[in-house]
Amino acid sequence: MYPFSQKNFFPLNKNKGKILISATFPFIIKSICLSWLFSIGFTFILISFSFQNLNAKPKKKKETIKQKLIVLSVDGFPGYYFDSPEILSLIPNLKEFSEKSSFSREIQTVNPSVTYPAHTSMVTGVDPSVHGILNNTLVDPFEKNDGGWTWYSEDIKVKTLWDYAKLKSKKTGNVFWPVTVGADVDYNLPQIWRKRIPEDDKLLRALSSKGLHKRAELAVGEPLNDVTKDLVKFRTGFWMFETFQPDLLLLYTTDLDSTHHAYGPGSAEAKEKLKQIDSEFGEFIRALDLYNRKDLALLLISDHGFSYGESLCQPNVYLLNKGWIQTDLQTYDFIFKSSGGSAILLPGNRNVLTDEERVSLKNDLEMNCPGTKWRGDKEDIAELRKSQHPDALGLLSTKAKIYISGSRKGPVFQTVKQPIYGHGYDNQNPEMKTIGGFYLKGMKNRDDWKMDSVKDVFANVCKYLSLDCKN
Template sequence: MYVRLVSSFGFLMVLCGSLSLEAKTLQKTLKNHAGKSTKIRQTIVLSIDGFPAYYWSNPKYRSYFPHLSELFQKYGVSEITTVNPSVTYPAHTSMVTGKDPAEHGIYNNTLSDPFEKNDGGWMWYAEDIQVPTLWNLAKENRKTTANVFWPVTVGADMDWNLPQYWRKKIPEDDKLLRVLSTKDLHKEAEMVVGSPLNDVSKDEVKLKTATWLFHKKKPDLLFVYTTDLDSNHHGFGPGSEKALVRLVELDKAIFSFLQSVGAFTPKGPAIVIVSDHGFHSADSVCAPNVILKQKGYINDEVGTYKLTFKSSGGTAILLPGGNVKVTPDEIQTIVSAILESCPGAEWISGTEVTSAKETKVGSTESLHLHDDVNLLQSKIHPSALGVLRTSEKLFFSGTRKGEVFSKSQNPIHGHGYWNGLPEMKTIGFVYDPRGKEHSFQSVKDVFGIIKDMLGLKEKKTKGPRVSTKP
């Protein structure tokens, strides 16, 4: 399924060989300084978007990230589970809150917006997070925070904030970032680093910016987010030549960053390296909103809907429009039509999961998977009527046009699949200067790990925040 292209093998081996001296230097540093620090001065959370666990579990890929492999072998790395849906913004918000999407309020990368009224806007804004975050907790404990492009941080209450935001991905976006960032910080960062800082900037620029922030502002907690591996996986596929070449480059850039902040030295910072999801590839497309449109639940002419499927790639959540009520029989009829048309699809309601292999129109035969169907509305989305998922090479599209099911002319590389799918597993690494070990099983564990390392205490609250979103 994942191909290591022979044409790039020689080039990559030469490049990796040239890095071997640096890797040995890092190994020597690790041996000399591990466990000598007794007090954590600063903590860094570094996210590598789209790093699948199988890159580590399959030894053939390790030569493409020799420096990270050195760290993982020395201190250990965990194969961790992401959340549902297994996409970037919900997962990163779960890291900083310790909660599932249904609780923290970032249900997807983008809003449920069937008629594209938001012009493709993402869930950029920290005000949409419905529970306390690590930066909130740090502030309560009189700790300072800084950020380089962490998702869902526009308007976040941080000391030095460079949030991820874009509109057209042209130089005009830089003006937006200057306004949305901490006053004068974006311009100052660009002058120091010597490169434009925006969503199309290479990860090397973001890492150099993070180095400057670390030394200049000396935050107690620094968030750093890199995107290039994920972008190459989407464009060319996991295991592709271009993705692996970029991984080699990114591994070197991360090594330089860790050196620049004095990681693994007696007075160095604590380090958490984490990713948000793995990757899978599809060769066919299911468009469940076509069924909803055919049955009158979506009306393009007047721009209204009673039901809509919000796609995440490997899953699609059925959501009601406003206060619309639908009967179980209506939902069963819709689901039967979709499963009849889309081989490999499964339907999860609040009580059962039904697969396309066993379902015929009018049939209610189902498999009961208690771990999967339990608490959909408390974990994925509070308004979810059910979820379509698949373990096959199938992609759920949000389109209302064309056929319900079609074969794709080119492979579709993505994620959003059920978090129990092996391909969605990702990685989590912790270096605690105190020598303390931490349990790392889920992206949600980042919250507890950072809370422990910085000694953050939670204040008692009067009650949960109440969402005002529909």
């Protein structure tokens, strides 16, 4: 511990060494003393610093929470159900969620107010004419596609939530969300069917993420396909979330919509189904421990409300009688694509109506289907092409209890013996309003997360997960 090295201190020449040692001896003594003093002082400093560290409180590391989000869609839930004390008594779990979240029973859907366009607007934030999913089914009047729906994500023309999540290296999961066949989702169970027979299960296994469908079936102990009940879908969603911990999980349920189409909103069957769904929803959020977690949020949404028709209007019968649909040749000049409560006129062999044809079409349809209204002037067409369909030539809609069909059989207009339950009416119709809410523990301002449109799902997801969304 000397200030000099041993090699420099002892020279090899003995005589010179004696003189050197004699001359430098006082200096050596001073150096040794200084060295000892330095050592003692340094040791004292180290000991003092150690005691200070022992007494000091350890600094807390800033807690980082990795936020996760589940988007749950309950298809076909009318907002007016929340105006009914009887209905609210059947759905205590959904009622509790509505009270704890940024809930609204007046969420506006898109036009057409049907499932696939609405759900695609949820994950893109834009109208159907922009994202490209224009109806549940394709324009296929001669059934060349065998009733195929718009299942394939490659038909979506803009980026989706799963695309933006991927850019942020976030994991995504999906249980039967519409228009997700081929989607770039990490854990993907898409919705698709062909004949609703067991062969469809093989198709799902092939189109799902590799090995995921079979693994999910083993986990929940039930077949997974389009006729799977909501209870199994809830359990599959919980299993996927717990197993893979996706940052964003999309979960889609269908039982309420199916019951409404079959028996009507407010029916005894619909009320029983509501009780079941509410019970399943309650089990789901309790299993997740949703209300006690800071790392998990839930966005509940539906796609449209429900109404019914007491009369049936079939505008394609009118086009057939005019000779604008050529059944034998399987071609058409113009065709109506129905959504239920409305039908849009689209081009075929021809893409323009003459002024005379336009006037005649309006007068004839409104006369033959009393209670309907034709929209086909330049301003109407511009608005329709901007929001609903880029090729629109006009729209037949109604505020009355009329169902507008795409069929070409029977009369243009008739009264039906049993109501036809459905949707597809203009999204300004109060019966088409639906529900939605966002729950986040410790939410400071609920209004910041409140949704007015199904398109707001996109904005809320992007905000919560800090995605760089551009749509």
